[in-house]
Amino acid sequence: xxxKYSLKHVAVSFLCGSLFxxxxxxxxxxxxxxxxxxxxxxxxxxxxxxxxGLYNNQGDKVPESLIYQNTTYVPVxxxxxxxxxxxxxxxxxxxIIIGSKPGEEAKKAACKSTEALDDSKxxxxxxxxxxxxxxxxxxxxxxxxxxxxKLKQDADAAMQKGPLSVLDKTKIAPSxxxxxxxxxxxxxxxxxxxxxGLPYIQKDGQQNPEVNTNAFDRTNxxxxxxxxxxxxxxxxxxxxxxxxxxxxxxLRVWYLDPxxxxxxxxxxxxxxxxxxxxxxxxxxxxxxxxxxLDPATILNGTQYLPDQDLVKxxxxxxxxxxxxxxxxxxxxxxxxxxNHGNWYDAQVxxxxxxxxxxxxxxxxxxxxxxxxxxxxxxDGRMPLEIARTRSLHYSTYNMEAITIVxxxxxxxxxxxxxxxxxxxxxxxxxxxxxxxYISKQKEWEFxxxxxxxxxxxxxxxxxxxxxxxKPEFRATAEKLLKEKDATARENLxxxxxxxxx
Numbered sequence: 001x002x003x004k005y006s007l008k009h010v011a012v013s014f015l016c017g018s019l020f021x022x023x024x025x026x027x028x029x030x031x032x033x034x035x036x037x038x039x040x041x042x043x044x045x046x047x048x049x050x051x052x053g054l055y056n057n058q059g060d061k062v063p064e065s066l067i068y069q070n071t072t073y074v075p076v077x078x079x080x081x082x083x084x085x086x087x088x089x090x091x092x093x094x095x096i097i098i099g100s101k102p103g104e105e106a107k108k109a110a111c112k113s114t115e116a117l118d119d120s121k122x123x124x125x126x127x128x129x130x131x132x133x134x135x136x137x138x139x140x141x142x143x144x145x146x147x148x149x150k151l152k153q154d155a156d157a158a159m160q161k162g163p164l165s166v167l168d169k170t171k172i173a174p175s176x177x178x179x180x181x182x183x184x185x186x187x188x189x190x191x192x193x194x195x196x197g198l199p200y201i202q203k204d205g206q207q208n209p210e211v212n213t214n215a216f217d218r219t220n221x222x223x224x225x226x227x228x229x230x231x232x233x234x235x236x237x238x239x240x241x242x243x244x245x246x247x248x249x250x251l252r253v254w255y256l257d258p259x260x261x262x263x264x265x266x267x268x269x270x271x272x273x274x275x276x277x278x279x280x281x282x283x284x285x286x287x288x289x290x291x292x293l294d295p296a297t298i299l300n301g302t303q304y305l306p307d308q309d310l311v312k313x314x315x316x317x318x319x320x321x322x323x324x325x326x327x328x329x330x331x332x333x334x335x336x337x338x339n340h341g342n343w344y345d346a347q348v349x350x351x352x353x354x355x356x357x358x359x360x361x362x363x364x365x366x367x368x369x370x371x372x373x374x375x376x377x378x379d380g381r382m383p384l385e386i387a388r389t390r391s392l393h394y395s396t397y398n399m400e401a402i403t404i405v406x407x408x409x410x411x412x413x414x415x416x417x418x419x420x421x422x423x424x425x426x427x428x429x430x431x432x433x434x435x436x437y438i439s440k441q442k443e444w445e446f447x448x449x450x451x452x453x454x455x456x457x458x459x460x461x462x463x464x465x466x467x468x469x470k471p472e473f474r475a476t477a478e479k480l481l482k483e484k485d486a487t488a489r490e491n492l493x494x495x496x497x498x499x500x501x
Contacts, residue, residue, distance in 0.1 A: 035067040041074070043082045115301065117236070120411075123350045124404060125294040129495040134237055143486070148237045150487035155234035158227040159246050163253040164220040165260035171215045173268045174277045179261065182268040183218040183282060186211050191274070199274030205389035205449050217262075218285060224254050225288035232295030237492070241302065248304035251296060255316050256309060264320035267329060280332035283347070284340060289320065290347050293354045318355035324348055325360075338384040339394060341371055342401035349408045362412040368405050369419050378424040380433025391446040395434060396457045402427055403463045417467045431464050431473065439476040455480055455490075462494040474499065 038053030041064065054061040055078045065074045076096060080087035085099040119127035136144040166179055173180035189208050190197030212219045231247035234240065253260050269282015296313055299305035305313075324330035325348065333344045345368050352361035375382050375398070385394040406416035406427060420426040436442040438457045461477040464470075477496045484490050 039065045039067075039072065041065065041082075048082055117298070121297050122294045123353060123408065123411075124290065125493065126495070129493060130233075130236065132495065133492045137237055144492065146487045147489060147491040148234075151230070151234050151489055151492065152238060152240075154230045154489070155240075155243050158230045159242070161223055161227060163250050164224050165253050166217050166220075166262045167260055168220055169215060169217050175267070177263065179263045180268055181217045181221070181262055181266055182278075183216045183270055183285060184208070184211055185270045185272045185279075185281065188272050197273075200272050221254075221285065221288050224250050225291055228292050229295045232298045233489070233492070235302070236298050241304070244299055244302040245304045247295065248299050248302070248309070251292065251299070251305065251313065252309065256312050261316075264316050265323045265327065266320075267327070269329075278329060280329050280336065281340060283324065283330065283333040284343055286320070286347060287343065289317070290350050293317070293350060314355045317351045318357070321348055321351035321355060321357070321360070324351070337374065339398035339401055342368070342375075342398055342405060345371070346401050346404045346408070349405060353408065353411060358412050361408065362414060365405055365409040365412060365414045365416065368402075368409075368416060372402070372416070372419060372427060373421045373425050376425045376427075376430045378429065380429040380431070382430060386446045389447055389449045390452070392437060392444045392448045392454075393452050393456075396438065396454065396460065399430060399434060400456070400460045402430070403460050403467075406467070407463060428468060431460075431468075435461070435472050435476050439472075439479055455484060458484075458490055458494055462496055466497050469497065471499065 038049075040047065040049045042048065050064045053064050055064045055075055057075065057077060062075060064078065065072060067073075076098070077087045080098050086097075088097045088101075089095075090097060116131045117125075117127040121127075133144055133147075137148050166181055169178070169182065171182060172178055173182045185200065185202075186207050187202055187204050188200040189203055189206075191199060191201050214220075228247050228250050231243045231250070235243040235247065255261055266278070266282050266286060268278035269285055271278045271282075296305065296310065300307065300310045324333070324344070330344075333340055334348075335341070336344065345364050349361040349364045352358065352364065375384060377383065382395050382398055385391060385398050388394045402416075409416045416427060418426075418428075420428075434457075437444050438454050438461065440454075458477065458480040461473055461480060465474040465477045474496055477494070481490060481494060481496060
């Protein structure tokens with residue numbers, strides 16, 4: 001882009017009249033039409049109005065002013081000339097520079113936000129999809145814009161919540177340290193046959209409402225994770241720094257600030273009252289951490305989560321990874337035979353990559369081949385998930401974990417997508433088994449105690465469509481995406497590849 005062309009665009013990138021005229025309102029039609037009627041302009045008491053209401057911008061005539069929705073706008077370059085300030089357009093940064101130039105460090109920090117996301121730095125989000133959606137949003141694509149507008153609404157709502165921390169729960173962990181995360185088993189209920197309700201009894205697939213009360217950390221943890229992710233994505237698309245600032249605040253309060261941070265361990269997750277103080281199943285709740293890694297990378301492109309804070313967060317992640325790998329509770333989760341084992345692998349591999357230990361990630365992902373061999377039958381069924389009372393849900397849930405591990409494997413040179421045992425057990429076979437049920441071409445044949453939306457399978461099917469290019473995966477992903485609301489965030493996060501010719 002030439003400098004002359006750029007400055008012409010600066011000239012018609014109008015500066016809000018309320019900024020130039022110190023908040024003075026101007027009468028205008030209540031219509032939303034743009035009014036180009038000539039206005040008078042005074043600077044330091046001197047009439048600076050253009051004779052014909054047009055401003056000469058390097059040979060082109062542009063309106064000296066206009067009124068739109070009761071607000072007056074004037075060309076920023078003209079304003080600069082009138083007050084004796086130079087105006088430049090930095091196309092690389094998409095920045096208007098009035099007067100003296102910013103220092104290189106300040107400019108670099110401010111302009112990071114305009115850079116496209118780098119897929120090599122993201123773990124679960126797809127950079128190409130996000131970058132393309134943003135390109136369309138900037139270009140005014142109406143379909144993408146409506147999804148971004150909904151995302152902005154969600155972000156505005158997230159800014160009204162928190163910041164929350166592990167200190168906000170009403171109960172205290174058996175350690176006596178409020179910085180320790182605590183929760184109780186999701187499917188465990190008070191015992192009706194004992195006066196004090198202990199020991200709790202299991203009702204698989206039926207969630208105890210006590211789980212999500214403020215007595216424990218589960219709800220606040222989820223709210224914080226969701227808030228960080230929503231705000232970081234909203235910042236990426238809109239570059240509204242208020243979103244980045246609050247997202248970084250939520251992250252620092254939960255993970256970094258010594259007064260409020262969570263200890264990087266999970267000794268008391270999904271406890272069963274009357275039975276134990278914590279157990280391996282609780283580690284599934286730290287998927288909230290997994291979902292915070294890519295947002296942190298996005299936020300690092302701003303002044304609100306500078307490099308030194310990202311380093312501290314990576315240290316926290318590394319410490320939690322170490323706990324997962326060395327603590328008996330973490331080791332129990334590693335030994336889980338069902339979806340918990342795959343989600344353990346997904347977490348440890350992602351935390352290893354994020355904290356700078358690719359060797360650990362590679363070993364975990366390589367070892368995941370054993371899970372494929374033991375969990376998936378030659379026909380693609382997953383018996384341990386099918387045995388559950390919500391068997392379709394847990395089958396797709398397990399598949400999501402497996403595909404995340406496979407995606408991470410591509411970053412360290414381990415190809416799980418094409419791995420196959422001698423008797424045919426593979427990720428591909430499991431996907432081929434599940435797809436007709438997810439697409440509703442076939443009725444699920446196993447126990448499912450309640451109807452559930454299958455939209456949660458969208459990340460898996462979109463990823464599978466890219467990995468394999470199979471028409472049935474692509475068609476299923478398209479179907480799931482079309483079933484979402486037109487304003488849904490998924491339209492910004494998941495792109496279904498086009499059919500090959």
